[in-house]
Structure formats: C-alpha cells, structure tokens
Amino acid sequence: MRLSEKDYLYFSKFFPKFQCIICAMKILIIEDEQDLRDAIEISLKREKYMVETAANFQTAYEKIAVYEYDCILLDIMLPDGSGMDLLKEIQKSDKVENVIIISAKDSLDDKLEGLELGADDYLTKPFHIAELNARIKAVLRRKKLDGKNTIEIANIVLDLGERQLFVDEELIPLNRKEFDILNYFLLNKNRLVTRTALAEHVWGDNIDQADNFDFIYYQIKNLRKKLQSAGAQMGLQAVYGVGYKMIEV
Amino acid sequence: MKLLNQSLVYLSICILIIVSIWSVVFYNNMLEEVYDSVDDGLDNYKYLIIKKSKTDSTVFEKSAFNESNYAIREISPQEASKVEDTYKDTLMYMQSEEDLEPVRELTTVFQNGSKYYELRVISSIVEEDDQIENMFWAILWLYFILIISIVIINNIVLQRLWKPFYKLLFQLKTFRIDKNSKMPDIKTSTKEFVELKNATNTLIKHTLEAYSNQKQFIENAAHELQTPLAIANNKLELLIEKNDLSQNNAEDIGEILQIVQRLTKLNKSLLLLSKIENKQFFDNIDLAINEVVQRCLEDLEEFAQFKAIEITVDEPDSIFVEIDPTLADILISNLLKNAVFHNKPEGKVTINISKNVLSICNTSPSDKLDEQKVFKRFYKNTGEQKHTGLGLAIVQAICNLYDFKLSYHFADQHCFEIQFAED
Numbered sequence: 001m002r003l004s005e006k007d008y009l010y011f012s013k014f015f016p017k018f019q020c021i022i023c024a025m026k027i028l029i030i031e032d033e034q035d036l037r038d039a040i041e042i043s044l045k046r047e048k049y050m051v052e053t054a055a056n057f058q059t060a061y062e063k064i065a066v067y068e069y070d071c072i073l074l075d076i077m078l079p080d081g082s083g084m085d086l087l088k089e090i091q092k093s094d095k096v097e098n099v100i101i102i103s104a105k106d107s108l109d110d111k112l113e114g115l116e117l118g119a120d121d122y123l124t125k126p127f128h129i130a131e132l133n134a135r136i137k138a139v140l141r142r143k144k145l146d147g148k149n150t151i152e153i154a155n156i157v158l159d160l161g162e163r164q165l166f167v168d169e170e171l172i173p174l175n176r177k178e179f180d181i182l183n184y185f186l187l188n189k190n191r192l193v194t195r196t197a198l199a200e201h202v203w204g205d206n207i208d209q210a211d212n213f214d215f216i217y218y219q220i221k222n223l224r225k226k227l228q229s230a231g232a233q234m235g236l237q238a239v240y241g242v243g244y245k246m247i248e249v
Numbered sequence: 250m251k252l253l254n255q256s257l258v259y260l261s262i263c264i265l266i267i268v269s270i271w272s273v274v275f276y277n278n279m280l281e282e283v284y285d286s287v288d289d290g291l292d293n294y295k296y297l298i299i300k301k302s303k304t305d306s307t308v309f310e311k312s313a314f315n316e317s318n319y320a321i322r323e324i325s326p327q328e329a330s331k332v333e334d335t336y337k338d339t340l341m342y343m344q345s346e347e348d349l350e351p352v353r354e355l356t357t358v359f360q361n362g363s364k365y366y367e368l369r370v371i372s373s374i375v376e377e378d379d380q381i382e383n384m385f386w387a388i389l390w391l392y393f394i395l396i397i398s399i400v401i402i403n404n405i406v407l408q409r410l411w412k413p414f415y416k417l418l419f420q421l422k423t424f425r426i427d428k429n430s431k432m433p434d435i436k437t438s439t440k441e442f443v444e445l446k447n448a449t450n451t452l453i454k455h456t457l458e459a460y461s462n463q464k465q466f467i468e469n470a471a472h473e474l475q476t477p478l479a480i481a482n483n484k485l486e487l488l489i490e491k492n493d494l495s496q497n498n499a500e501d502i503g504e505i506l507q508i509v510q511r512l513t514k515l516n517k518s519l520l521l522l523s524k525i526e527n528k529q530f531f532d533n534i535d536l537a538i539n540e541v542v543q544r545c546l547e548d549l550e551e552f553a554q555f556k557a558i559e560i561t562v563d564e565p566d567s568i569f570v571e572i573d574p575t576l577a578d579i580l581i582s583n584l585l586k587n588a589v590f591h592n593k594p595e596g597k598v599t600i601n602i603s604k605n606v607l608s609i610c611n612t613s614p615s616d617k618l619d620e621q622k623v624f625k626r627f628y629k630n631t632g633e634q635k636h637t638g639l640g641l642a643i644v645q646a647i648c649n650l651y652d653f654k655l656s657y658h659f660a661d662q663h664c665f666e667i668q669f670a671e672d
Contacts, residue, residue: 033476039483046490104475126479126513129486177551192490196510203548215555240496242489242503 025070025140026050030060030086031102032079036125040073043129044136046191057081061089068095071136074119076103076110084117091118098139102127128197134187151186154233154248158186167230177202178223181216185236185246194243220244253403253411261396268395272388276381284353287372288336291355294318294370299359302366309366314341319370324358329365332358341371351376413437417446424453426460427526427649464527471520478513485509518639522626525576525646536577538568538669539602545582546600549589557595564602570669572651580647583640584609584665591615591663599662610664617659624655 027049031037037053044051052067054060057080064072064086072090076083083101090097099119103110111122120139123132141151151158157166163179165172174182184201185193195213202216224236235249298319302308314320324332334357340349355370413435420433432450437443485506489499546560553560570577588598588611596612622628624645627638644665648655654668 033480035480036476036483039480039487042487043483104472104479125475126482129483175551176547192486194486194489194506194510196507197486215552218555219551240489240494240499240503242499242506 024048024050026052026068027136028060028063028067028069028072029053030073030078030083031075032056032077033075039129040132043132047133047136057086060086064090064093069097071098071100071140073132073136074099074101076101076105076114084113087114087117087119098142100132100135100139102132128194128200130184130188130191130193130197131201133191134184134201137187151183153186153189156186156232156234158183167227167232170230172226172230174223174226177219178226181219182223185244186234189234189246192239192243192245198243253407257396257400257403260399264395265392268388268392272384276384280375280377280380283375284336287353287374288355291336291353291370291372294372295355295357295368298368298370302359302361309361314369314371318372319368321366321368324365324367326365329358329360329367332356332367338374339371343373410439413439413442414445417442417449421449426453426456464523467519468523468527471516471523474516475520478509478516481509482506482513515639518643521579522639522643522646525643525650528650532573532575533571534574535569536572536574538570538577538581538607539564541577541581542585542600542602542607545578545585548582549585553589553598556589556592558589558592558598559596560589560598560600562600562602564600566602566604568602568605568607568669570651576647576650580644580667581607583644584667587611587640587665588613588663597662605669606666607669608664608666610662612661613663615663618657618663620657623657 027044029037029040029044029051031040031053032055034055037055041051041053052063052069054063057078060074060078061081074083074086078086083103087099087101090099100121100123101110101114101119102123102125103114104125114122120142121135123135141149149159149161151160155168157169158164158179159166160183163174163176165174165179165182180202181198184198195216198216199213220236227235233248234246237245237247239245298308298321302321309321309323311317311320312322334355336353336355338351339354341352342348343350351374352371353374357368357370359366359368417433417435420435424430424433432453433446435442435446437446485502488494489502489506494502542562542564546562549560572580585598585600588609591613592598592611593614598612599608599610601608601610619628624641626642628641629638645655647653648667652670656666656668658664658666
C-alpha cells in the first residue's frame with residue numbers, strides 16, 4: 001500500500017514526528033553528468049523522496065520498464081540515445097508518471113516537442129535547486145491532488161487558483177510579488193532559497209538583471225511582517241546573507 | 250572620376266597630339282606640292298618668253314612688271330656669269346588687294362646675240378598665314394567633332410557594355426552578411442565580369458562560412474558551459490544548506506555562489522543573443538505592442554512602487570507588429586526594466602506609443618550615454634559590475650532581426666526609441 005502526499009499530510013497533522021517511509025515519492029533521475037546527478041540526488045533526498053538514478057539510456061529504459069515512479073527527471077541528451085525516445089516509451093506504458101525535462105538546450109522547439117510528447121515541465125540547465133524543488137512539487141501536486149489547488153502547511157493555506165493567503169482561515173492580502181515569493185518558499189519548505197533564485201523566479205529569466213536584491217529584501221520584510229502579525233506558524237529565516245529559509249516557528 | 254571619363258581624358262590628349270603632328274606634316278607636304286607646281290609653271294613661262302624674244306624685240310622693252318608677269322633688263326657679262334636660276338618668295342604690291350601679297354619669283358639669265366639679259370618671272374602664290382589660319386580652324390573643328398563623337402559612342406556603347414558591372418556593384422552594395430541576402434548574380438558573357446562575379450561569390454561564401462562558424466562557436470561554447478555551471482551552482486547551493494559551516498565560511502561560499510550565478514546569467518544572455526542572431530526564434534504572430542507594454546508594466550508595478558517611480562503611459566495609437574511573442578516580451582521588458590532599474594528613487598518613466606514609434610524615457614541621474622556604444626555588447630556606463638552589459642545588445646539584436654530602428658537620445662531624460670517597420 002502506498003500513501004499519497006495528501007494522506008501523508010493528514011497523518012503528519014496528528015503525528016508531527018511521523019516519517020512516512022512507504023509513502024515517500026519515488027523519483028528517477030536520468031542524467032549522464034555524474035556530478036549533476038549526485039547534486040540533484042542529495043537535494044531530493046533532503047526532501048525525503050526515494051531517489052533512483054540512471055546514467056544512460058539503457059539503464060533508464062530498463063528502470064522505467066520495471067519500476068513505477070512518481071516523477072522522472074529526464075535529460076534529453078544522453079550518450080547512447082535521445083531522451084525524447086524515452087519519453088515516448090514512458091507514454092506508451094500505462095503508468096501515470098510525471099516527467100520533467102532537464103536540458104542544456106533552451107530551445108523552444110525542444111520544449112514544445114517535449115511537452116507534446118507528454119512531459120509536464122521543461123527546465124533549462126543551469127537551474128537553482130529551489131527551482132527544481134518547486135517544479136517537482138508543482139508537478140506532483142497537479143497530478144495527485146485532484147483539482148484541489150491549494151498548499152496547506154501548518155496554519156497556512158495558499159490558494160493558488162485565487163492567489164490568496166489564509167492564516168487560520170483569515171484572508172491576508174498580498175501583492176502579486178509577495179504571493180509569488182511565499183508560494184516559492186512554501187514549495188521549498190525548510191530549504192535554502194538563494195536571493196538569485198528568488199529574483200529569477202519572481203522576475204523571470206531573460207533579463208539583464210539590475211540588482212533588485214533591495215527590492216527582494218523589502219518584499220521579504222513586508223511578507224515577514226504580514227505573516228507574523230497574522231500569527232502564522234511559518235516564518236522566514238535569513239541564511240548567511242545568501243538567501244532565506246522558510247521554517248516552522 | 251568614372252572610368253569612362255578617365256579614358257576620355259587620355260584619349261583627348263592623345264588625339265590632340267596626333268592631330269597636331271599630322272596637321273603640321275600634312276601642311277608641309279601640301280605646301281611643297283604647291284611650290285613645286287608653281288615653280289614648274291614659272292620655268293615653262295621662262296622658256297616661252299625666251300623663245301618669244303628671239304622673234305619679238307618688244308619683249309626687251311618690258312623692264313617693269315606692270316600688267317605682265319615678267320621683267321627684263323640688260324646686264325653685263327660679268328654680272329651674268331654670277332647669276333644662276335633662283336626661285337624665291339617675295340612680296341609685291343597688288344592693286345586688287347591694295348596690299349603686299351606673297352609672290353614666287355624666278356630669276357634667270359639668257360643671252361640674245363652678244364647681249365646678256367636678266368629675266369624675272371613672277372607668279373602669285375598662296376598666302377601662308379591665311380592658309381595656316383584656315384587649316385587651324387579646320388583641325389580644331391575636326392578635333393572637337395572627334396571628341397564629341399567619342400563621348401557619345403562611349404556613353405552609348407560602353408555604358409551598355411559596363412551594365413553587368415554596375416548591376417553586380419549594386420548587388421554587392423546591398424549585400425548584408427547578417428541577413429539572408431541572395432548571392433550576387435549577373436547575366437553576362439564578358440569574361441572579365443564572369444571572373445569578377447565568381448571571385449566575389451567565392452569571397453562571400455568564405456565570409457559567410459566564417460561568420461556562421463563564429464556564431465556557431467559562441468552558441469556551442471555557451472551550451473557547453475551550461476552543464477558545468479549547473480553543477481557548480483547546485484553543489485554550492487547544497488554546501489551552503491548544510492548547517493555545519495561557520496558564519497565566515499558560509500559567507501565566502503555565498504560570495505562564490507553569487508559569482509557563479511552572475512556567470513550563469515552572462516552565459517544565458519550570450520546564448521540568447523546568439524540564438525536571436527541565428528534566427529532561432531521565428532514564430533511570428535500579429536501582436537499588439539500596447540498589450541505587451543501593459544503586461545510588462547504590470548510585472549514591474551511593485552518594483553516601481555518600491556522605488557516610488559512614476560510611470561506614465563501615453564498611447565494615442567496602437568501598434569501591431571508581426572513578431573515572435575517571446576522576443577517581443579524580451580524586447581520590451583528589457584527596455585522597461587532598464588528604465589525602472591536604472592532610475593533614481595522617485596524618478597519618472599514616460600512611455601509614448603504613437604504611430605509606429607514606441608519611446609521609453611527615464612530620469613536616470615547618469616550622464617548622457619554614448620550613442621555609438623550604448624547598444625554594443627558589454628557596454629557599461631559607470632563600472633556597474635552587477636550588470637551583464639548585454640541587455641541593450643539583446644534589444645538591438647531583436648530590432649536588427651525585424652528591421653526595427655532603435656535609437657537613443659538624451660534631452661534631460663534618457664530616451665530609447667523603437668521605430669517599427671512600416672506595414
């Protein structure tokens with residue numbers, strides 16, 4: 001029996017220390033670059049996922065055929081084959097699996113082809129770990145929680161559809177950027193989010209970014225104030241002047 | 250100076266020399282012939298007179314020319330022995346012309362019985378100065394008629410012959426290496442022009458190859474850097490996340506992380522730039538620029554509020570452009586972000602959308618930027634290290650791709666203007 005994330009959340013409400021082993025999400029990393037594969041693996045293990053890796057097309061092909069995964073991170077350019085072919089294989093099998101393509105090629109054609117073949121997201125290298133986390137969580141949520149588009153952590157409920165924040169069922173007004181930032185932090189709970197990752201997430205990618213860290217700092221200050229005064233059980237902690245972490249308080 | 254006119258200068262000089270020499274030679278020959286004929290006439294006349302003198306003694310009474318063409322006087326035998334037949338040019342007063350005119354005179358001696366006589370016979374001859382003048386004008390006319398004919402022939406014939414050359418020249422002038430220009434082509438059977446065409450085509454092919462290799466290199470290099478950058482970035486992020494670092498170490502790593510991230514940003518911008526230049530974006534749709542501006546402004550709203558920047562949009566017209574939506578977003582958001590990020594607190598951004606022209610002005614406190622360099626890669630105004638210096642280069646590349654005219658001018662405010670192509 002496997003538990004869904006929803007059930008896991010339900011259990012953890014009653015048993016805060018409850019560590020779900022059997023219900024952990026299974027993720028397969030298909031990436032030929034060992035260093036990158038290791039880094040992603042370490043990061044995902046911190047998120048309590050069960051992680052398996054494949055360094056080439058053949059291994060990946062076998063693993064996909066035998067096992068079932070909740071999410072597959074797929075590099076398009078593999079030494080012995082194309083990730084696109086793997087994607088076709090995945091779609092042929094009846095398993096419901098989420099695929100996020102990670103590619104060094106920021107090509108619109110590849111992106112479109114990947115998404116058409118059934119990939120759920122497309123992430124261009126290099127990416128921030130926080131961004132990968134957020135994408136994985138978003139993808140998992142989209143498929144597992146049938147239509148329910150909210151993030152619920154502690155006494156916080158973030159409605160992604162209406163873009164509203166509730167603390168203890170009380171509506172806390174946020175501006176657009178504050179909402180994006182909070183959403184990003186909630187997807188990266190207990191993880192470091194660097195200011196650059198945050199700035200990129202908030203402002204998008206294609207910019208010659210003037211240093212808007214001041215602005216980020218200002219938004220975080222406001223967000224903190226709002227969370228504190230609303231009595232939220234989550235707070236933002238500065239990490240060595242590099243970034244922030246959302247933790248329970 | 251056109252080749253046509255240059256050859257004309259040489260030709261006219263040469264013709265002038267040839268015609269001058271020819272006219273001198275011709276004149277002398279002609280004169281010689283005239284003298285020869287006159288002298289023969291005089292000689293014949295002399296014999297006739299001498300013959301007549303044998304029968305008619307009245308001949309000896311003609312001591313002056315008067316109405317006839319000869320004069321006779323008696324001379325001593327000593328004198329006669331010194332005289333030989335001589336021809337000479339001399340002048341004589343002509344009643345009809347009331348002037349001295351040149352005449353040819355033959356002086357000879359003959360014997361009649363025991364007496365010696367000197368006989369002078371004259372004949373009127375051409376006036377040399379008149380002749381020269383006439384000749385001069387004739388030559389001058391000939392010369393001018395020759396030159397004019399050459400000019401006309403040159404213009405008609407040579408221009409027709411050179412037509413393929415000018416056609417090729419025009420095509421070369423309009424050839425742009427960064428656009429998909431067609432190879433210059435001319436239809437001609439002239440060997441020189443065919444060779445010229447082949448040579449230019451070979452040159453262009455080599456240049457195009459080098460150009461695309463260079464572009465390819467930049468793109469490949471940027472691509473190859475993506476993975477190592479991803480590794481460095483992610484490893485540092487993981488390292489800093491560990492809780493066993495001292496504050497100092499963590500801060501150092503934080504700084505390195507930021508440098509890696511700046512490198513990443515730079516690499517991404519370069520990649521984007523080379524992708525634009527390689528025309529890898531071409532999903533053009535009809536797009537309302539006004540809407541793109543509104544959307545980008547919404548995105549910047551909070552930041553503008555934070556810096557208390559007042560943004561005014563004046564849009565008397567709508568602009569519709571065939572453009573790739575991703576590129577349109579990058580184009581306009583880069584310009585707007587530029588205007589907002591570089592602005593001073595409580596500054597102003599003025600956006601004007603009029604017919605075919607989008608202008609974005611800001612009150613940044615920096616001095617006038619260098620118009621020549623502002624859109625060049627890695628141009629930085631005031632040593633700002635945090636910028637890649639590629640934002641405006643990207644804007645320029647997009648404008649080049651779509652033939653939009655991008656300009657910068659400064660009058661109290663920094664204004665960037667895009668003139669979209671006419672429909």
